[in-house]
Amino acid sequence: MNVPWLTTLLVLPLLGALVVALLPRASTAVRPVALGFSVATLAVAVLTATQYSVGSGEQFQLTEIYPWIPQFGVSYALGVDGISLSMILLGLVLVPICILAAWDDVPAEGRRQHTYFALMLSLASMVVGVFAAIDVFLFYVFFEAMLIPVYFLIGMFGGTRRARAATTFLLYSLAGGLVMLVAVIGLYLVGPRGTDGFLVTNLIGLDMPVEVGRWLFVGFFIAFAIKAPMWPLHTWLPLAAEQARPATSVLLVGVLDKVGTYGMIRFCLSFFPEASQWATPVILGLALASMIIGAMLAIGQDDMLRLIAYTSVSHFGFIVMGIFAFTTVTQTGATLYMVNHGFTTAGLFLVAGMLIVRRGSRDIRDFGGWQRVTPVIAGCLLVAGLSGLSLPGLNSFVSEFMVIVGLFQRHSWVGVIAATGVILAAVYILVMYRRIATGPRPDIDVPDMTRREKFVVAPIIAAFLVLGFFPRPVLDLLEPAVQQTLQHVGVTDPAPAIDTATAEGSDR
Amino acid sequence: MSVHDLSSGLASASLALAEPGASAVHATEATGTAALGWLMIALPLAGAALLLLGGRATDRWGPALATGLSWGSFAVGAAVIAQLLGLPADERSLRVPLWDWVSAGDLSVQAGLLLDPLSLAFVMLITFVGSLIHVYSLGYMEHDPDKRRFFAYLNLFVAAMLILVLADSYLLLFVGWEGVGLASYLLIGFWNHNPAYAAAANKAFIVNRVGDFGLVIAMGLMLANFGALDYATVHGSAGSATPMVLTLIGLALLLGACGKSAQFPLQSWLGDAMAGPTPVSALIHAATMVTAGVYLVARSQAIYDLTPDARVVVAIVGAITLLYGAIVGCAKDDIKKALAASTMSQIGYMMLAVGLGPIGYVYAIFHLLTHGFFKAGMFLGAGSVMHAMNDRVDMRRFGALSKEVRITWLTFAAGWLAIIGFPFTAGWFSKDHIIESAFSAPGWQGWVFGSVTLLGAGITAFYMSRLFFMTFHGKARWHDEAHPHESPLTMTVPMMVLAVGSLVLGAALYPTGILTGWLEPVFGHGEDHEPLIPLLAIQVSVFVLMVLGVGLAWLRYGRDEVPVEAPRGSALTRAARRDLYQDEANDAFFVHPMSTLVRATVDTDRDVVEAGLTGGTVRGVSGLSSYLRRAQNGFVRSYALTMLLGVVAILGAVWVMQ
Numbered sequence A: 001m002n003v004p005w006l007t008t009l010l011v012l013p014l015l016g017a018l019v020v021a022l023l024p025r026a027s028t029a030v031r032p033v034a035l036g037f038s039v040a041t042l043a044v045a046v047l048t049a050t051q052y053s054v055g056s057g058e059q060f061q062l063t064e065i066y067p068w069i070p071q072f073g074v075s076y077a078l079g080v081d082g083i084s085l086s087m088i089l090l091g092l093v094l095v096p097i098c099i100l101a102a103w104d105d106v107p108a109e110g111r112r113q114h115t116y117f118a119l120m121l122s123l124a125s126m127v128v129g130v131f132a133a134i135d136v137f138l139f140y141v142f143f144e145a146m147l148i149p150v151y152f153l154i155g156m157f158g159g160t161r162r163a164r165a166a167t168t169f170l171l172y173s174l175a176g177g178l179v180m181l182v183a184v185i186g187l188y189l190v191g192p193r194g195t196d197g198f199l200v201t202n203l204i205g206l207d208m209p210v211e212v213g214r215w216l217f218v219g220f221f222i223a224f225a226i227k228a229p230m231w232p233l234h235t236w237l238p239l240a241a242e243q244a245r246p247a248t249s250v251l252l253v254g255v256l257d258k259v260g261t262y263g264m265i266r267f268c269l270s271f272f273p274e275a276s277q278w279a280t281p282v283i284l285g286l287a288l289a290s291m292i293i294g295a296m297l298a299i300g301q302d303d304m305l306r307l308i309a310y311t312s313v314s315h316f317g318f319i320v321m322g323i324f325a326f327t328t329v330t331q332t333g334a335t336l337y338m339v340n341h342g343f344t345t346a347g348l349f350l351v352a353g354m355l356i357v358r359r360g361s362r363d364i365r366d367f368g369g370w371q372r373v374t375p376v377i378a379g380c381l382l383v384a385g386l387s388g389l390s391l392p393g394l395n396s397f398v399s400e401f402m403v404i405v406g407l408f409q410r411h412s413w414v415g416v417i418a419a420t421g422v423i424l425a426a427v428y429i430l431v432m433y434r435r436i437a438t439g440p441r442p443d444i445d446v447p448d449m450t451r452r453e454k455f456v457v458a459p460i461i462a463a464f465l466v467l468g469f470f471p472r473p474v475l476d477l478l479e480p481a482v483q484q485t486l487q488h489v490g491v492t493d494p495a496p497a498i499d500t501a502t503a504e505g506s507d508r
Numbered sequence B: 001m002s003v004h005d006l007s008s009g010l011a012s013a014s015l016a017l018a019e020p021g022a023s024a025v026h027a028t029e030a031t032g033t034a035a036l037g038w039l040m041i042a043l044p045l046a047g048a049a050l051l052l053l054g055g056r057a058t059d060r061w062g063p064a065l066a067t068g069l070s071w072g073s074f075a076v077g078a079a080v081i082a083q084l085l086g087l088p089a090d091e092r093s094l095r096v097p098l099w100d101w102v103s104a105g106d107l108s109v110q111a112g113l114l115l116d117p118l119s120l121a122f123v124m125l126i127t128f129v130g131s132l133i134h135v136y137s138l139g140y141m142e143h144d145p146d147k148r149r150f151f152a153y154l155n156l157f158v159a160a161m162l163i164l165v166l167a168d169s170y171l172l173l174f175v176g177w178e179g180v181g182l183a184s185y186l187l188i189g190f191w192n193h194n195p196a197y198a199a200a201a202n203k204a205f206i207v208n209r210v211g212d213f214g215l216v217i218a219m220g221l222m223l224a225n226f227g228a229l230d231y232a233t234v235h236g237s238a239g240s241a242t243p244m245v246l247t248l249i250g251l252a253l254l255l256g257a258c259g260k261s262a263q264f265p266l267q268s269w270l271g272d273a274m275a276g277p278t279p280v281s282a283l284i285h286a287a288t289m290v291t292a293g294v295y296l297v298a299r300s301q302a303i304y305d306l307t308p309d310a311r312v313v314v315a316i317v318g319a320i321t322l323l324y325g326a327i328v329g330c331a332k333d334d335i336k337k338a339l340a341a342s343t344m345s346q347i348g349y350m351m352l353a354v355g356l357g358p359i360g361y362v363y364a365i366f367h368l369l370t371h372g373f374f375k376a377g378m379f380l381g382a383g384s385v386m387h388a389m390n391d392r393v394d395m396r397r398f399g400a401l402s403k404e405v406r407i408t409w410l411t412f413a414a415g416w417l418a419i420i421g422f423p424f425t426a427g428w429f430s431k432d433h434i435i436e437s438a439f440s441a442p443g444w445q446g447w448v449f450g451s452v453t454l455l456g457a458g459i460t461a462f463y464m465s466r467l468f469f470m471t472f473h474g475k476a477r478w479h480d481e482a483h484p485h486e487s488p489l490t491m492t493v494p495m496m497v498l499a500v501g502s503l504v505l506g507a508a509l510y511p512t513g514i515l516t517g518w519l520e521p522v523f524g525h526g527e528d529h530e531p532l533i534p535l536l537a538i539q540v541s542v543f544v545l546m547v548l549g550v551g552l553a554w555l556r557y558g559r560d561e562v563p564v565e566a567p568r569g570s571a572l573t574r575a576a577r578r579d580l581y582q583d584e585a586n587d588a589f590f591v592h593p594m595s596t597l598v599r600a601t602v603d604t605d606r607d608v609v610e611a612g613l614t615g616g617t618v619r620g621v622s623g624l625s626s627y628l629r630r631a632q633n634g635f636v637r638s639y640a641l642t643m644l645l646g647v648v649a650i651l652g653a654v655w656v657m658q
Helices: A005-022 A030-051 A082-101 A112-132 A136-145 A147-157 A162-190 A210-227 A236-243 A246-256 A258-271 A273-299 A304-324 A328-359 A375-388 A395-407 A412-419 A421-437 A451-469 A472-489 B003-018 B032-036 B039-053 B062-085 B117-140 B147-166 B170-188 B195-226 B231-240 B243-260 B268-275 B278-287 B289-299 B308-331 B335-355 B361-388 B406-419 B426-440 B444-472 B489-509 B514-523 B535-559 B571-577 B579-620 B622-630 B632-657
Strands: A061-069 A074-080 B094-104 B107-115
Touching: A005 A030, A005 A061, A005 A074, A005 A082, A005 A112, A030 A061, A030 A082, A030 A112, A074 A082, A074 A112, A074 A136, A082 A112, A082 A246, A082 A258, A082 A328, A082 A451, A082 A472, A112 A136, A112 A147, A112 A246, A112 A258, A136 A147, A136 A162, A136 A258, A147 A162, A147 A246, A162 A210, A162 A236, A210 A258, A210 A273, A236 A246, A236 A304, A246 A258, A246 A304, A246 A328, A258 A273, A258 A304, A258 A328, A258 A472, A273 A304, A273 A412, A273 A421, A273 A472, A273 B579, A304 A328, A304 A395, A304 A412, A304 A421, A328 A375, A328 A395, A328 A451, A328 A472, A328 B094, A375 A395, A375 A421, A375 A451, A395 A412, A395 A421, A395 A451, A395 B094, A395 B107, A395 B195, A412 A421, A412 B195, A421 B195, A472 B094, B032 B062, B032 B094, B039 B062, B039 B147, B062 B117, B062 B147, B094 B170, B107 B117, B107 B147, B107 B170, B117 B147, B117 B278, B117 B289, B117 B361, B117 B489, B117 B514, B147 B170, B147 B278, B147 B289, B170 B195, B170 B243, B170 B268, B170 B278, B170 B289, B195 B231, B195 B243, B195 B268, B243 B289, B243 B308, B268 B278, B268 B335, B268 B579, B278 B289, B278 B335, B278 B361, B289 B335, B289 B361, B308 B335, B308 B444, B308 B571, B308 B579, B335 B361, B335 B426, B335 B444, B361 B406, B361 B426, B361 B489, B361 B514, B406 B426, B406 B444, B406 B489, B426 B444, B426 B489, B426 B535, B444 B535, B489 B514, B571 B579
Parallel strands: none
Antiparallel strands: A061 A074, B094 B107
């Protein structure tokens, strides 16, 4: 039976959004229906994942390809490899968690609640679309279309400076999108054209002039660097994260921003191998700068949500480094980091949100001593923070470690500088925790974590531990896709300096 | 002769020595009880999880359960040792494979345990002393409202420390390594409603992370050069690596060791760590965790044996720290901080000993074990004194407590005799051997390291006697506001056990050959070198220096009146009171520049990147954006739609032109 799994995943949340939006004005079912659709989508996603075969030699699986605008070579083409499947799963796991976390964000007056949850569900649909598209033009459509729900989630439901935040977000994204659009068209022109000229598989290994390849690479890269976000194109993020609801920020920073790093792998590396290697020194430099400057900025923040946003800039630096170090270890580490960072960010944003709701302030200076006010929430903040500083045994460690030690195989000095990140991360997380949770108990009486909030946090912490100790299934999913990409780039892993198989005394 | 010639000469010498060493022993897969070795870790880990997740429901029985689980680990460890004793010496190295952990490209790590004489020696120390301290804490923490959380963290610590010593790869070791760091952080900050304690906890974690930075680099070098992180492959192929690589790995590992073991230049966190409850200081910041650096170097002997350059640096770091700690110890009036300084100094001895290579490994581990007993015993004694004196720590307000807290005094005296190296106590056996080994080091090293260890022994006798006399003897400098009373049995029994260990452990382990025999499969049979000066001369000098140190301390702090307010003191005393200005130096070189940099980065980000780039863009389209703000709905949608239409139009144009 040929089930259109990915289309189902794409349509189901959209349908949910429609149903939620059309519910009667006074309906009390808005939230349960939204949650129901998100859980159903997740269930289908799990079924979809079981249809995926890890050992298959095909680059994309579960493909659905239909001509859409054949005159322009555009197809409706969906398909996944290990990287995109893991991103879709991440997104669809986080959506129900975020809906549950956002339960009381919007009062049930008028239709605002309807709109809020409908937008979140449509965002889920966009996540599926943007990661499953294997037609460059279709990808572009989703890349732009996903701005719409995010724009409204920030602009309608955000904080006091929401208008500016939403506008900045939109302008940055559109600017990146425009540059990419030019590159997309250029790519089509140098490709085989024809009725399916935008299919990813038809654009790999093209023979094009070096200069053209480099220009097109830059066009794609700028768009992805804005999305990722990399220093110095990152400034829309702290503002957006500060103004958006924590649940929105989770989906934006934890999932949608991964389109940036995903796009680097899928498009920049696969289509422009020569240009990728040509640009590597500059990009590694920018990635190091993102990692270090992001961390420094996080250390200096007084706004909880901005602080978390800056930690993401730092972590994206690691991911980009891993991608452009071109070894199986670093790139598998980077793609695993993309998954891990989603959970870490979710933990940090959502627990911070619980504190902010109780205190009525995002300013860290308004806190202090909260370990004695809400011990469970404070404890969860610490656990999420430990994931953020890559404590061994928790999720981020495996991926960050793979990126750093893998760098030593090709760029030792970059590895040494990258390793300073372990110190900086300890500073920004522990200083934040000290300022929020330690010190004398303030004179505030608020309830500790509610049952609903426990359901929000429990799956995230479970993910920390499972991915920390048993990352194998995810690694096995990612590694073949990474090797495929490296093959497109045309690099092989550097061999260890010492052949341990023949070295004396080895008993492996 | 240049240093280089010296060290290459050394290389050949140590190669010859290393020949019969450890890497010859191949681990086989564990069977029987040993296959259940993972239980040692699982029991306390389960305890920690249960107590943390169980909430108040576990308040009543949680602490007792945690204590029982810690003893359970000890029992499993003892059973594994019994099984190993049944095997021929060269087969006492068992692997317990656990699960496939990480695998991608060249990086493939299976989580597994290594049960060998070295790891099990640590298991015994950790679980025995650890369990005693659990028992002690039942009394010490009895009235703390957060007792359950305390025991959860203690169990977490034991589990992490056992992962550290039982791991069979550097990567799994790192899990334990940072895990003990986390437990240490949580326990230093246990009373973090006091901002100074919260700051101390942060300091400990962050300084340790500087060390971990080194460990990560070491693992990066291992992956690039050996393509592996497990001990078997890395140690097995160390001989094929270039000296440069081995030296770099050795130095990077040393940085990690310096962080964890509070060795120069990463020593600054240990004194502040005394903010934690005293049982924590005894277990984590004296007996076990802070010795992890020594374990790391000893475990990596296959690497250090081949890199005399890195080894000399290890020994130098140890030598500096042992004097540093001793000097600081002379000036501290806070009983816990004085003990912390002494811990630094004693670990300096161990570090120096492992830096000596094959002639020092066994004695380093020996001193580590005896130190675990006598230092933990003295910390528990200090806790008992604090218990008696309303949590007061200033020794200038103690005095004449020997009559008030008799058991504490006697047990403390046992630890004191051991640490000053009184003949036939545990510390005498272990420390004297380190001094003798130091004098056996080749060339200038013998003289330098020998003299430093000898001098250190004298200073140790002085400052530990100062501490002992100021606390228990002389005139009472406390008044009626304190009502000294002896602690309950839950506290005194562990102190008594540790006191017995402080007195007899040396005689039980060394002259009988138990320790050297047990560790021989790991460290080989390190032949005793001829020291530069006769053994007897060394032993007599050590004894004389000890007597001088004790005598001087007695004159100044036993016989003479101790002023309640500290006198101004010499420049050196004032410097030592401030830990030789370590915090001032760190602030000047790292903290302040870093803060300035952070400030500047934040300002730049706000003013230049954000205001300039973003603000410029936004202002540039200000008409547009203000319009956007007024008409949020509809317009953006139509804008996006316009963009899409634009795309179609451009594509259409392209198509037409073709």
